[in-house]
Structure formats: C-alpha cells, structure tokens
Amino acid sequence: MGRDEDEREDGEAKPEDEPGTGVVLAFGRQLKLLRTQAGLERTEFGKRTGYAAQSIASFEQGRRIPPPKFIECADDVLGAGGVLNVLKEEVVRAQYPAFFRDMARLEAEAVTLHVYATQAVPGLLQTEDYARSVFGMRRPLLDEDTVEQRVTARLTRQAIFSRTPMPTLSFVIEESVLRRPVGGRTVLQGQLEQIMLHGHRRNVELQVMPTDRSEHCGLAGPFTLIENRDGRRMAYVEVQRDSRLHTDRTAVREIEEQYGILRAQALTPGESLAFVEELLGAE
Structure with missing residues (x-):
C-alpha cells in the first residue's frame, strides 16, 4: 500500500x-x-x-x-x-509468433508472393472479424490481449496491397475453405466480400481449387512462395505452429512446380470470382 x-x-x-x-x-x-x-x-x-x-x-x-x-x-x-x-x-x-517473424519480414519486402491455402483464408485476405474468430478458436486458448495483438499484426500485414511499387500476388484457395463458416455465416459473408474486392485488384490473381477435382498435385499441404527485390526465391511451409523456410534452389523449384500445376488444375481467376460471387448469393 x-x-x-x-x-x-x-x-x-x-x-x-x-x-x-x-x-x-x-x-x-x-x-x-x-x-x-x-x-x-x-x-x-x-x-x-x-x-x-x-x-x-x-x-x-x-x-x-x-x-x-x-x-x-x-x-x-x-x-x-x-x-x-x-x-x-x-x-x-514482436507482434508475430516467433515462428512467423522472419516470414513477416520477407513478406513485407516481397515483389512476388504466391499462396496456396488449404485450411483457412490466407491471412493477407482475412477480415478483422474472420481473423479474430480464427485466433479465438486457437487451442490452447489465447488470452484476450494476445488475440487482439495477433489480429492487429495480421491486419498490419495487409499494407502490402497498397505498397508502391505494387507486388504481384496470387492465391490458390481450396473450395472447402470458402465454404467453412468460420465465426458464423455473417462473418463468412463479410470475408467472401473482401475476397471479391481483392480479387479485382490489378496485381492480384485469385483461384479456387474445386473439391471435385480428380487431379490435385497439392495434397502435401499449404505453402507460400516468395521472391525478393534481388530475385532470390524462397518457399515457406507451415504446419501446427511449426515452420520452415526453404532457400535451397532444388527444394524451392519443386514447390514452384507444384504451384504451377495447381494453378492449371484450379478454376481460372475469372471463373473463381464468379464462383465466390455464387457463394455470396447462397449466403
């Protein structure tokens, strides 16, 4: 006292x-x-x-x-x-989990970024409500301050869309991700609307991988491909809060090959936006 x-x-x-x-x-x-x-x-x-x-x-x-x-x-x-x-x-x-800090720096400096998402909408595309729902469902539970900290950090990353010069961004997202009502139907609707907005950006290409595809080369899991200003290419792979950054040219080339085939197997960007619009109409 x-x-x-x-x-x-x-x-x-x-x-x-x-x-x-x-x-x-x-x-x-x-x-x-x-x-x-x-x-x-x-x-x-x-x-x-x-x-x-x-x-x-x-x-x-x-x-x-x-x-x-x-x-x-x-x-x-x-x-x-x-x-x-x-x-x-x-x-x-320091806002980011330790395993993601190096990736956050590389992402912010990237001139080209390609993302394949299998579980949730990529962080760069997430709305505030969707991100808060994702972190709120994390187990073990995160305390409220940490949830807010992570949400702020995730939204901060989205400054990449307004950066000059504009980076080239592409996303391949599994259909199941777009149908999963994370946070409820209202949150999902807002999320789909935001995906539509980003999908119409000149420097963004968004593709949906339909669930009914009989050929699928990405079953090994999600990843992100990064190219920096010096032309260096890297691949980031994350699972269960563990991550690995591949810099070996052979390893990166293999993942780049997967991504190229994934894009060929997925819906085209135009078909994908029409698909998301159809999902919105069904909400």
Whole structure:
C-alpha cells in the first residue's frame, strides 16, 4: 500500500510473447523514461496519444506490444526525436509468433508472393472479424490481449496491397475453405466480400481449387512462395505452429512446380470470382 502505479506494477508480469521479451521490455523502459522526463503522468500521456492509462502501463511493462501508430504518436508527443521510432520495426516484428517473424519480414519486402491455402483464408485476405474468430478458436486458448495483438499484426500485414511499387500476388484457395463458416455465416459473408474486392485488384490473381477435382498435385499441404527485390526465391511451409523456410534452389523449384500445376488444375481467376460471387448469393 502507498506505492504509486509505476512502483506497484512494473516487473510484475512478463510479455505474453516470451520470444519478444527483450525488445518489448527495452521499448517499454525507454518509453517510461521519456514520459517521466517529460513530466507526464500516464493518464495525461494517454489522453495525448489516445490510449487509456492502463494501456500505457502495459506498454511500459512489456505486457502488451504497442502498435506502430502509438509508437509514432508517442515519439512526437514526448519530443523523442526518433528514439522510439527507431525501435518500431523490431517492436512490430514482436507482434508475430516467433515462428512467423522472419516470414513477416520477407513478406513485407516481397515483389512476388504466391499462396496456396488449404485450411483457412490466407491471412493477407482475412477480415478483422474472420481473423479474430480464427485466433479465438486457437487451442490452447489465447488470452484476450494476445488475440487482439495477433489480429492487429495480421491486419498490419495487409499494407502490402497498397505498397508502391505494387507486388504481384496470387492465391490458390481450396473450395472447402470458402465454404467453412468460420465465426458464423455473417462473418463468412463479410470475408467472401473482401475476397471479391481483392480479387479485382490489378496485381492480384485469385483461384479456387474445386473439391471435385480428380487431379490435385497439392495434397502435401499449404505453402507460400516468395521472391525478393534481388530475385532470390524462397518457399515457406507451415504446419501446427511449426515452420520452415526453404532457400535451397532444388527444394524451392519443386514447390514452384507444384504451384504451377495447381494453378492449371484450379478454376481460372475469372471463373473463381464468379464462383465466390455464387457463394455470396447462397449466403
């Protein structure tokens, strides 16, 4: 009793994302130092940045990972001169599960990205409601803060669609994925509408793999093909929260061959959009 909120709460909890502890705690300590040097209580600082004092406390203690907009605003409000902004990229990476962090960086820098999805709508295409449903159903259960953190991170990745120069993106999605009512029928309808919107982008090609196809070369599972600015090609494979990034040219070429055949076996982009539109009409 008698301690202020800084003394009472600091050090009493670790971040939910243990692998991100170092950079998240370093950011939090720097944030608190700058705030106290500026003579601002958490409540006043929260008002200026648009966050509750409780959220500021969580950021300072490393229990929550601050979003990029908060970091930019905090740097400005505190007159930090870029001290906080310089940590933004590493803090943003800490939003992702440890196994996905390298892939998130590669994805953000990709000039070409090809995705084959078998279980759920690809993260780059997900609506906020669909993403929240996906993370909410995860087992073992994720706590609410972690769910919100993962949803924010997933939506942040979608900045790739508005990037300049535009990357080339393609998706092959199993029909069963588009019929599975993750989050309920209303959520699925919103998700299908978003797929339609992305499917009409000039730099996006979307194809559906019908369930009734007798020939299917992708039965080994989902993957993502990446090409960076230097022309380097990689393949990312993930299953059960375990992942592997293939850089060996032979291994990558084999997966590229699979993807090429998958695209030939699937519906064309035009047929696929018509198929999604038909599903929407049935909802």
